[in-house]
Amino acid sequence: MKHFDYSKLSNPVWTLPAKHLRDPAALVHAGKVLLWFTYYDPKAKTWHIGQSATEDFIHFDEIRLISPEGYASPGNVIRVGDEWVLCYQQYRKFPHYLCVARSKDLVTWSKPERIFNTGPDNAWNIDKRTIDPFLVEWKGKYYCYYTGSTRWGRKSGHNLIGVAVSADLKHWRDASPDRPVIGVDFEWEQPDGNENNCVIRYKGRWFMVYSASLKYQKIAYALSDDLVHWEKQRLCNVRAFEGSSTGFGAPVILEGLADPSTYHMLYQGRDRKGHMSFFLLESKDLVNWR
Numbered sequence: 001m002k003h004f005d006y007s008k009l010s011n012p013v014w015t016l017p018a019k020h021l022r023d024p025a026a027l028v029h030a031g032k033v034l035l036w037f038t039y040y041d042p043k044a045k046t047w048h049i050g051q052s053a054t055e056d057f058i059h060f061d062e063i064r065l066i067s068p069e070g071y072a073s074p075g076n077v078i079r080v081g082d083e084w085v086l087c088y089q090q091y092r093k094f095p096h097y098l099c100v101a102r103s104k105d106l107v108t109w110s111k112p113e114r115i116f117n118t119g120p121d122n123a124w125n126i127d128k129r130t131i132d133p134f135l136v137e138w139k140g141k142y143y144c145y146y147t148g149s150t151r152w153g154r155k156s157g158h159n160l161i162g163v164a165v166s167a168d169l170k171h172w173r174d175a176s177p178d179r180p181v182i183g184v185d186f187e188w189e190q191p192d193g194n195e196n197n198c199v200i201r202y203k204g205r206w207f208m209v210y211s212a213s214l215k216y217q218k219i220a221y222a223l224s225d226d227l228v229h230w231e232k233q234r235l236c237n238v239r240a241f242e243g244s245s246t247g248f249g250a251p252v253i254l255e256g257l258a259d260p261s262t263y264h265m266l267y268q269g270r271d272r273k274g275h276m277s278f279f280l281l282e283s284k285d286l287v288n289w290r
Helices: none
Strands: 020-029 032-041 046-054 077-080 083-090 097-103 113-116 131-138 141-149 159-166 172-174 194-202 205-212 218-224 230-235 248-254 263-270 276-283
Touching: 020 248, 020 263, 077 131, 083 131, 097 131, 113 141, 131 194, 141 194, 159 194, 205 248
Parallel strands: 020 276, 194 248, 218 248
Antiparallel strands: 020 032, 032 046, 077 083, 083 097, 097 113, 131 141, 141 159, 159 172, 194 205, 205 218, 218 230, 248 263, 263 276
């Protein structure tokens, strides 16, 4: 990107005084980084999908709200035929479910179209709600990662990550009905589980980063050869900041900002007052971020 210079940045790269920036999604396109995110108003307690763009992560275009109220957590944008598809969640009314919106120009978006919630064949998503979608296209199929849970309205429980598969983005089959693809196995995923994942192709395998633990949020990674069976690795080494001192997660990996061997990760951080902003780090190996 013409105007991007990582050495000139300071973190958080983007913060708003009275609103929270959460759950970033990003697309490097036509010399800009297009951004989608949860635009949360803590006073009104409202959620929208916000959209902006930047050339340098210093100056940002004016925020536009592109969804009705009650929608949140955009995962990513993919190209499908002659249109763009953005996935996100309905979060106002229970049960929460996954949606897509469609656009010809990355500016004007359709109304949210419901695509998926788990059904009676799913043995682990006890709450029967799905959030935090992320789409991957591979070998003529679409894989949609989602977060289910055993904690909604309870004193304890976990968020867990599953995956559904489709040939057309309309009809979906749950590919993880018996158990989640990312469960809870390590102390750093306690006390309440995992959510918000991002998946890219890396060195001939699939590489996932995800939010590990909601309460003590950090970023972990896992590897896969088929997008369904995942091998958990460990926590990523993520530089700490005052603005992310009480938790950081919801990562999205950006390719194409610099040379092909350098990756960038945009993610949310929470400060000691609970305010949430966006941070940007770079890496050569997707594990060590500085």
